[in-house]
Amino acid sequence: MTYEMFTALDGVYHSYRRASENAPTLVFANSLGTDLRVWDRVINQLPEQWGILRQDKRGHGLSTACDEMSIETLADDVEVLLDHYGISSFVGIGLSVGGLIMQRLALRRDTAMSHLVLADTAAKIGTPEMWNQRINTVRSEGISSIKTAILSRWFAPTYQKTQDFTMWEAMLERTPDEGYAQVCVAIRDADYRADLGQITQPTLVVVGAEDSSTPPELVEEMAHNLPSSVFHKINHAGHLPCVEQPAAFVDLLHQHLAT
Numbered sequence: 001m002t003y004e005m006f007t008a009l010d011g012v013y014h015s016y017r018r019a020s021e022n023a024p025t026l027v028f029a030n031s032l033g034t035d036l037r038v039w040d041r042v043i044n045q046l047p048e049q050w051g052i053l054r055q056d057k058r059g060h061g062l063s064t065a066c067d068e069m070s071i072e073t074l075a076d077d078v079e080v081l082l083d084h085y086g087i088s089s090f091v092g093i094g095l096s097v098g099g100l101i102m103q104r105l106a107l108r109r110d111t112a113m114s115h116l117v118l119a120d121t122a123a124k125i126g127t128p129e130m131w132n133q134r135i136n137t138v139r140s141e142g143i144s145s146i147k148t149a150i151l152s153r154w155f156a157p158t159y160q161k162t163q164d165f166t167m168w169e170a171m172l173e174r175t176p177d178e179g180y181a182q183v184c185v186a187i188r189d190a191d192y193r194a195d196l197g198q199i200t201q202p203t204l205v206v207v208g209a210e211d212s213s214t215p216p217e218l219v220e221e222m223a224h225n226l227p228s229s230v231f232h233k234i235n236h237a238g239h240l241p242c243v244e245q246p247a248a249f250v251d252l253l254h255q256h257l258a259t
Protein backbone atom coordinates (compact mmCIF):
# COMPACT_ATOMS: atom_id res chain seq x y z
CA MET A 1 0.00 0.00 0.00
CA THR A 2 1.34 3.46 -0.91
CA TYR A 3 0.26 6.60 0.89
CA GLU A 4 0.74 9.94 -0.77
CA MET A 5 0.49 12.73 1.73
CA PHE A 6 0.87 16.39 2.38
CA THR A 7 1.74 17.85 5.69
CA ALA A 8 2.20 21.48 6.69
CA LEU A 9 5.49 22.26 8.44
CA ASP A 10 6.01 25.89 9.46
CA GLY A 11 3.84 27.07 6.59
CA VAL A 12 5.43 24.81 3.98
CA TYR A 13 3.40 22.11 2.21
CA HIS A 14 5.47 19.02 2.23
CA SER A 15 4.86 16.18 -0.21
CA TYR A 16 6.00 12.65 0.56
CA ARG A 17 5.23 9.01 -0.17
CA ARG A 18 5.33 6.09 2.20
CA ALA A 19 5.04 2.52 0.95
CA SER A 20 4.77 -0.48 3.29
CA GLU A 21 5.51 -0.30 6.98
CA ASN A 22 7.85 -3.29 7.12
CA ALA A 23 11.52 -3.25 8.01
CA PRO A 24 13.94 -2.27 6.79
CA THR A 25 12.61 1.19 5.99
CA LEU A 26 14.62 2.83 3.25
CA VAL A 27 14.54 6.62 3.58
CA PHE A 28 15.51 8.45 0.37
CA ALA A 29 16.67 12.05 -0.18
CA ASN A 30 16.77 13.49 -3.71
CA SER A 31 19.19 15.73 -5.58
CA LEU A 32 18.90 19.37 -6.64
CA GLY A 33 16.33 19.91 -9.39
CA THR A 34 14.70 16.48 -9.01
CA ASP A 35 11.70 15.27 -7.06
CA LEU A 36 10.92 11.95 -5.39
CA ARG A 37 10.35 10.27 -8.77
CA VAL A 38 14.13 10.18 -9.24
CA TRP A 39 14.00 6.93 -7.17
CA ASP A 40 11.16 5.23 -9.12
CA ARG A 41 13.42 2.87 -11.05
CA VAL A 42 15.34 1.76 -7.99
CA ILE A 43 12.21 1.29 -5.89
CA ASN A 44 10.53 -0.72 -8.66
CA GLN A 45 13.32 -3.30 -8.33
CA LEU A 46 13.23 -3.61 -4.53
CA PRO A 47 11.34 -6.32 -2.66
CA GLU A 48 7.77 -5.07 -2.25
CA GLN A 49 7.71 -5.66 1.46
CA TRP A 50 10.50 -3.21 2.26
CA GLY A 51 9.38 0.04 3.82
CA ILE A 52 9.96 3.12 1.66
CA LEU A 53 9.82 6.76 2.67
CA ARG A 54 10.64 9.49 0.18
CA GLN A 55 9.74 13.13 -0.12
CA ASP A 56 10.05 16.26 -2.19
CA LYS A 57 12.51 18.70 -0.70
CA ARG A 58 11.22 22.20 0.00
CA GLY A 59 10.85 24.13 -3.24
CA HIS A 60 10.89 20.93 -5.34
CA GLY A 61 8.21 18.65 -6.76
CA LEU A 62 4.93 19.34 -4.96
CA SER A 63 6.55 20.81 -1.82
CA THR A 64 6.51 24.58 -1.47
CA ALA A 65 9.57 26.71 -0.68
CA CYS A 66 10.39 28.89 2.32
CA ASP A 67 12.45 32.06 2.63
CA GLU A 68 15.63 30.60 4.06
CA MET A 69 16.79 27.06 3.60
CA SER A 70 19.73 25.14 4.99
CA ILE A 71 20.76 21.49 4.97
CA GLU A 72 19.80 21.47 8.66
CA THR A 73 16.23 22.57 7.78
CA LEU A 74 16.00 19.89 5.11
CA ALA A 75 17.22 17.29 7.61
CA ASP A 76 14.59 18.55 10.10
CA ASP A 77 11.91 17.80 7.50
CA VAL A 78 13.02 14.18 7.26
CA GLU A 79 13.09 13.88 11.06
CA VAL A 80 9.50 15.10 11.30
CA LEU A 81 8.43 12.17 9.13
CA LEU A 82 10.62 9.67 11.02
CA ASP A 83 9.00 10.79 14.26
CA HIS A 84 5.50 10.90 12.80
CA TYR A 85 5.78 7.25 11.77
CA GLY A 86 7.81 6.20 14.80
CA ILE A 87 10.60 4.84 12.59
CA SER A 88 13.33 3.72 14.97
CA SER A 89 15.45 1.79 12.46
CA PHE A 90 16.16 2.84 8.90
CA VAL A 91 18.62 2.92 6.01
CA GLY A 92 19.48 6.46 4.83
CA ILE A 93 19.99 6.86 1.08
CA GLY A 94 20.98 10.27 -0.24
CA LEU A 95 21.75 11.49 -3.75
CA SER A 96 23.93 14.60 -4.15
CA VAL A 97 22.36 17.30 -1.88
CA GLY A 98 20.34 14.39 -0.49
CA GLY A 99 23.71 12.94 0.55
CA LEU A 100 24.46 16.09 2.57
CA ILE A 101 21.07 15.68 4.28
CA MET A 102 21.79 12.02 5.05
CA GLN A 103 25.25 12.87 6.46
CA ARG A 104 23.46 15.08 9.01
CA LEU A 105 20.91 12.40 9.82
CA ALA A 106 23.67 9.82 10.26
CA LEU A 107 24.90 11.91 13.19
CA ARG A 108 21.56 13.11 14.53
CA ARG A 109 20.00 9.61 14.39
CA ASP A 110 23.14 7.58 14.92
CA THR A 111 21.43 4.68 16.66
CA ALA A 112 18.37 4.54 14.39
CA MET A 113 20.21 4.66 11.05
CA SER A 114 21.62 1.16 10.55
CA HIS A 115 23.24 1.70 7.12
CA LEU A 116 24.05 4.72 4.98
CA VAL A 117 24.19 5.02 1.20
CA LEU A 118 25.79 8.13 -0.31
CA ALA A 119 25.45 8.53 -4.07
CA ASP A 120 27.19 11.17 -6.17
CA THR A 121 27.80 13.44 -3.23
CA ALA A 122 30.54 14.85 -1.01
CA ALA A 123 30.91 16.57 2.36
CA LYS A 124 31.35 19.85 0.49
CA ILE A 125 29.99 20.27 -3.02
CA GLY A 126 31.35 22.97 -5.34
CA THR A 127 32.61 26.42 -4.31
CA PRO A 128 30.71 29.44 -2.94
CA GLU A 129 31.61 31.40 -6.11
CA MET A 130 30.16 28.71 -8.36
CA TRP A 131 26.92 28.52 -6.33
CA ASN A 132 26.56 32.31 -6.13
CA GLN A 133 26.87 32.53 -9.88
CA ARG A 134 24.25 29.81 -10.34
CA ILE A 135 21.89 31.41 -7.78
CA ASN A 136 22.13 34.80 -9.52
CA THR A 137 21.55 33.31 -12.95
CA VAL A 138 18.54 31.26 -11.84
CA ARG A 139 17.01 34.25 -10.05
CA SER A 140 17.54 36.60 -12.97
CA GLU A 141 17.09 34.37 -16.02
CA GLY A 142 15.36 31.22 -14.76
CA ILE A 143 16.35 27.54 -14.74
CA SER A 144 15.75 27.13 -18.46
CA SER A 145 18.75 29.38 -19.13
CA ILE A 146 21.11 26.82 -17.55
CA LYS A 147 19.26 23.57 -18.14
CA THR A 148 21.45 22.33 -21.00
CA ALA A 149 24.59 22.65 -18.87
CA ILE A 150 22.92 20.93 -15.91
CA LEU A 151 21.54 18.06 -17.96
CA SER A 152 24.93 17.41 -19.54
CA ARG A 153 26.30 16.83 -16.03
CA TRP A 154 23.34 14.71 -14.94
CA PHE A 155 23.52 12.20 -17.77
CA ALA A 156 26.09 10.34 -19.82
CA PRO A 157 26.02 11.38 -23.52
CA THR A 158 24.33 8.17 -24.71
CA TYR A 159 21.39 8.62 -22.30
CA GLN A 160 20.85 12.15 -23.56
CA LYS A 161 19.71 10.69 -26.86
CA THR A 162 16.95 8.54 -25.31
CA GLN A 163 13.23 9.23 -25.08
CA ASP A 164 13.40 9.14 -21.26
CA PHE A 165 15.75 12.10 -21.23
CA THR A 166 12.91 14.52 -22.06
CA MET A 167 11.07 13.50 -18.89
CA TRP A 168 13.98 14.52 -16.68
CA GLU A 169 14.46 17.67 -18.69
CA ALA A 170 10.81 18.57 -17.98
CA MET A 171 11.25 17.76 -14.28
CA LEU A 172 14.21 20.11 -14.03
CA GLU A 173 12.55 22.87 -16.02
CA ARG A 174 9.41 22.75 -13.86
CA THR A 175 11.31 23.13 -10.61
CA PRO A 176 10.37 26.59 -9.26
CA ASP A 177 13.30 29.00 -9.76
CA GLU A 178 13.24 30.23 -6.15
CA GLY A 179 12.95 26.72 -4.69
CA TYR A 180 15.96 25.68 -6.78
CA ALA A 181 17.91 28.82 -5.78
CA GLN A 182 17.17 28.24 -2.08
CA VAL A 183 18.55 24.70 -2.23
CA CYS A 184 21.66 26.07 -4.01
CA VAL A 185 22.08 28.41 -1.01
CA ALA A 186 21.81 25.43 1.36
CA ILE A 187 24.48 23.51 -0.61
CA ARG A 188 26.76 26.57 -0.83
CA ASP A 189 26.69 27.00 2.94
CA ALA A 190 27.31 23.35 3.86
CA ASP A 191 30.74 21.98 4.64
CA TYR A 192 30.70 18.74 6.63
CA ARG A 193 34.27 17.58 5.94
CA ALA A 194 35.24 17.85 9.60
CA ASP A 195 32.33 15.58 10.62
CA LEU A 196 32.95 12.63 8.30
CA GLY A 197 35.09 10.82 10.87
CA GLN A 198 32.16 10.63 13.29
CA ILE A 199 29.86 8.76 10.90
CA THR A 200 29.98 5.20 12.17
CA GLN A 201 27.32 3.50 10.03
CA PRO A 202 28.55 1.07 7.37
CA THR A 203 28.43 3.29 4.29
CA LEU A 204 28.09 2.41 0.63
CA VAL A 205 29.50 5.22 -1.52
CA VAL A 206 28.66 5.15 -5.23
CA VAL A 207 29.25 7.50 -8.13
CA GLY A 208 28.48 7.47 -11.83
CA ALA A 209 31.79 7.04 -13.69
CA GLU A 210 30.79 9.94 -15.96
CA ASP A 211 29.59 12.30 -13.22
CA SER A 212 31.02 15.77 -13.79
CA SER A 213 29.04 17.48 -10.97
CA THR A 214 30.55 15.46 -8.15
CA PRO A 215 33.40 13.74 -10.03
CA PRO A 216 34.50 10.23 -9.00
CA GLU A 217 37.75 11.53 -7.41
CA LEU A 218 35.82 13.87 -5.09
CA VAL A 219 33.35 11.18 -4.07
CA GLU A 220 36.13 8.65 -3.52
CA GLU A 221 37.97 11.14 -1.29
CA MET A 222 34.85 11.40 0.90
CA ALA A 223 34.69 7.59 1.07
CA HIS A 224 38.31 7.48 2.28
CA ASN A 225 37.45 9.86 5.12
CA LEU A 226 34.50 7.79 6.34
CA PRO A 227 35.39 5.25 9.05
CA SER A 228 33.47 2.35 7.47
CA SER A 229 32.86 2.65 3.76
CA VAL A 230 33.01 0.81 0.46
CA PHE A 231 33.32 2.75 -2.79
CA HIS A 232 31.99 1.73 -6.21
CA LYS A 233 31.94 3.45 -9.57
CA ILE A 234 28.89 2.74 -11.73
CA ASN A 235 29.75 2.66 -15.43
CA HIS A 236 27.65 4.33 -18.12
CA ALA A 237 26.14 6.81 -15.68
CA GLY A 238 26.55 10.50 -14.87
CA HIS A 239 25.23 12.26 -11.76
CA LEU A 240 22.05 10.19 -11.46
CA PRO A 241 23.01 6.47 -11.55
CA CYS A 242 19.67 5.60 -9.90
CA VAL A 243 18.05 6.74 -13.17
CA GLU A 244 20.60 5.55 -15.73
CA GLN A 245 21.72 2.29 -14.10
CA PRO A 246 19.07 1.29 -11.55
CA ALA A 247 19.91 -2.43 -11.69
CA ALA A 248 23.56 -1.78 -10.80
CA PHE A 249 22.45 0.57 -8.02
CA VAL A 250 20.06 -2.04 -6.59
CA ASP A 251 22.69 -4.81 -6.77
CA LEU A 252 25.09 -2.72 -4.71
CA LEU A 253 22.32 -1.84 -2.27
CA HIS A 254 21.45 -5.52 -1.75
CA GLN A 255 25.11 -6.39 -1.13
CA HIS A 256 25.44 -3.50 1.32
CA LEU A 257 22.35 -4.39 3.33
CA ALA A 258 23.54 -7.99 3.57
CA THR A 259 26.62 -6.84 5.50
Ligand SMILES: O=C(O)CC1=CCC(=O)O1
Pocket (backbone or CB within 6 Å): 030, 031, 032, 033, 095, 096, 097, 098, 125, 150, 153, 187, 213, 239
Ligand atom coordinates in the same frame (compact mmCIF):
# COMPACT_ATOMS: atom_id res chain seq x y z
O1 LIG B 1 23.13 20.42 -10.76
C1 LIG B 1 24.19 19.91 -10.46
O2 LIG B 1 25.27 20.44 -10.72
C2 LIG B 1 24.20 18.63 -9.74
C3 LIG B 1 23.99 18.76 -8.29
C4 LIG B 1 24.80 19.34 -7.37
C5 LIG B 1 24.19 19.19 -6.05
C6 LIG B 1 22.98 18.42 -6.38
O3 LIG B 1 22.12 18.00 -5.60
O4 LIG B 1 22.91 18.21 -7.70
